[in-house]
Amino acid sequence: MSFVPPELVLCILEHGYYTSLRTPNYTLLKAAALVCKTWSGPAQTLLFRCATKLEQHNIPIFRAALLSSAGRGKDLGQCIRILEISIGETSNGGPGCSPDDFVILLQACPQLYELALSIIGVHEFDEEILKKLRDVGRKLKALTLLQCGLQSPILFQLLKIWNNIQFLKIEKEIAAWPWRTAATPVLRRNTDAEELAQRPGAEVCLYELALSRFPTSEVLTWLLKSSANSLRILELRDIPGPNHRTILSLHAPRLRSLRLSYYNIFSAALLRMCTALEELVIYHVPTHFPLASDLPPTIEHLSFRNPNHIHRNTLQPIINAVDVLPCLKVLTCDKNAEQLVGDYEILKAKCRAKGTEVIVLDMPFWVYEDPVKVHRFPRTRSVSNFDAMV
Secondary structure: OOOOOHHHHHHHHHHOOEOOOOOEOHHHHHHHHOOOHHHHHHHHHHHOOEEEEEOOOOHHHHHHHHHOOHHHHHHHHHHOOEEEEEEEEOOOOOEOEOHHHHHHHHHOOOOOOEEEEEEEOOOOOOHHHHHHHHHHOOOOOEEEEEEOOOOOOHHHHHHHHOOOOOEEEEOOOOOOOOOOOOOOOOOOOOOOHHHHHHOOOOOOOOOEEEEOOOOOHHHHHHHOOOOOOOOOEEEEOOOOOHHHHHHHOOOHHHOOEEEEOOOOHHHHHHHHHOOOOOEEEEOOOOOOOOOHHHOOOOOOEEEEOOOHHHOOOOOHHHHHHHHOOOOOOEEEEOHHHHHOHHHHHHHHHHHHHHOOEEEEOOOOOOOOOOOOOOOOOOOOOOHHHHHHOO
16 A cells, blocks of 8 residues: 555545544544555544544643654644643543643644633633743634633633634633723623623634523623624524623624524524524424524525434424525435424425425534634535635
8 A cells, every 4th residue: 555645645534534423533544544654644644633632641642742752743733723622620520731731732733723622620821821822822713612610711811812713612601700800800790781882802803603601791792892793603502681682683684604502582583683694503493483484585504403302293394494495505404304204205395396405414413513714504524624724
């Protein structure tokens, strides 16, 4: 196999890079790295492209791989585009990466595009660490906060030094006071909305925001302060209450994609504000509240799930939705939809008559898409996005 050109080897390995669950196929890449010298380089390039779940047992190994050799370690560090790491403590209570070691690892990954952080036992970063992080995070475009303290200001600290972030995912509730100073170190509540509007906010211009839990109104206002003309994708895995909808109403008319875990009267109220949507993703079949009447006619991609834990025995709300969407080009569902044979056949027939493509996708809902800007929906995880993640 040593006679195969490295460029062709890379194409072969990219073809098998993802598993059926759209996660990197580390088993394949590890095996390919052992085939021969010709295969080793391309395989390791892809093997180190995404370094995830770095915790107590593997952080020392990862650090050694990047720092033990000035030549080879530097080459491997240049390959890394995605990094997921625990700082302070790990989820099982063991030691994670220290803030100082975190800086060293980021310095060894100069092409890093996406960073996912789980921060336990560290309330905030000191000024010396922040100064170093500012320099090493200049190429970051995507940030995911997996864990942090409820009152931790770390999110605010990072977004102030990394104002190049365009894709932000927050998986924990944030209730800290964004404008904390030495004079006002504690959380203030019941702040007047007009006063909030006058306060400075984050300088990041977000293209995508995904929230597993809603932060306080103060935090959401701070986050979106500079994103009125840039926010295009919004994912909510929590119910948007009245205060949150008021804040999001400034951004809703420009949204291209809205993803909702819950569809109810509150979600419907937000959906009606999104008059230019190209994509709607819902993570169940809505049966308690009508869907079709709230859909903007601009939607080109409709995606829904019928998960086992909230399984519905009808697809009629989706069938009705297809009827009222003149621009619908793609309909995405999961395999559970196929089990409702009668409704599924009707749905396929409706789509066929409209010229709408039906895609059956079994990717878990917790697997996020690649954080890249979208030309046309649906967006997915694909090696075709590699060039955009630079």
